[in-house]
Amino acid sequence: SQTIHQWPATLVQPVGSPLSLECTVEGTSNPNLYWYRQAAGRGLQLLFYSVGIGQISSEVPQNLSASRPQDRQFILSSKKLLLSDSGFYLCAWSVQDTEAFFGQGTRLTVV
Amino acid sequence: GQNIDQPTEMTATEGAIVQINCTYQTSGFNGLFWYQQHAGEAPTFLSYNVLDGLEEKGRFSSFLSRSKGYSYLLLKELQMKDSASYLCASLGGGADGLTFGKGTHLIIQP
Numbered sequence: 001s002q003t004i005h006q007w008p009a010t011l012v013q014p015v016g017s018p019l020s021l022e023c024t025v026e027g028t029s030n031p032n033l034y035w036y037r038q039a040a041g042r043g044l045q046l047l048f049y050s051v052g053i054g055q056i057s058s059e060v061p062q063n064l065s066a067s068r069p070q071d072r073q074f075i076l077s078s079k080k081l082l083l084s085d086s087g088f089y090l091c092a093w094s095v096q097d098t099e100a101f102f103g104q105g106t107r108l109t110v111v
Numbered sequence: 112g113q114n115i116d117q118p119t120e121m122t123a124t125e126g127a128i129v130q131i132n133c134t135y136q137t138s139g140f141n142g143l144f145w146y147q148q149h150a151g152e153a154p155t156f157l158s159y160n161v162l163d164g165l166e167e168k169g170r171f172s173s174f175l176s177r178s179k180g181y182s183y184l185l186l187k188e189l190q191m192k193d194s195a196s197y198l199c200a201s202l203g204g205g206a207d208g209l210t211f212g213k214g215t216h217l218i219i220q221p
Contacts, residue, residue: 034208043213044154044198057208090153092209097141097161097202100209102153 002027006091006103013110019064019078021106023091026072031093033074034100035066038088050074086110115212117199122218123189131184131215133199141202143175145184148196148214157197158184186217194219 006023013019025031035047048066049057056066063082067075074091086109094100114136123129135143142161146154160166160175160182172185184197196214203210 032208036211044200044211046208046210049208059208094209099144099156099159100200101156105153107151 002093002101004091004093004101004103006106008106009104010107011109013081013108015083015110016080019076019081019085019108021076021089021091021108023074023076023103024072025093028072028093028095030071031095032100033068034090034092034094035074035076036090036092038090040087044090048074048076081110083110115199115201115210117197117212117215119213120216120218122220123186125189125191125219125221127189128185128187129189129217131186131197131199131217133182133184133212135180135182135199135201135212137180137201137203137210139203140177143173143182144200144202144209145171145173145182146198146200146211148198150195154198189219191219191221193217 003026033050036044037047038044046059050068053068064078089106091103092100117133144159145157147157148154157171158166158173160173163175163177165172165174170187175182196216198214199212200209
């Protein structure tokens, strides 16, 4: 069966520090991969979408970046965090035009 | 691009029925999804519609009209545990990915 791993579950980082969140999927090949952010009391904002290795679509201009070094690995990064980067970050995967399955999320607090 | 609208909040009574509406505007369309999200947790998949009509799954049903850009989620025999946010999401064409609405916070009262 397919599983998705996302870590860490919670993270507190100072303003200006770097960020690296990792997401891996098991049990499937060539998945579509997503990074979403959910600010407190708000909806899910699509940040990045990938249909294959090295193929990243960015939905919103920001100080975040994403990379997909392997088929089932998706990394969200920042060189310098801002206070406004605080939120609940969710990784998700899907196969072709089917439902997306979410990881457990990372709650990031920038202080 | 994609634009999805759904009500911010709804209140219903335990044991009753509630319908949550969603309208969408997309440059391409490959399906409409509904997710449930409890506070502090990741969303979980509820339903998927790609053709017009009603899909029934236990207490939950979802309807789609592609010509109207409209969907609804119908919840029957409401239980207190159904208190959650319900997210409508549209799968666009090409590189658009899966785009979510802001979610409808459903409050169930005894």
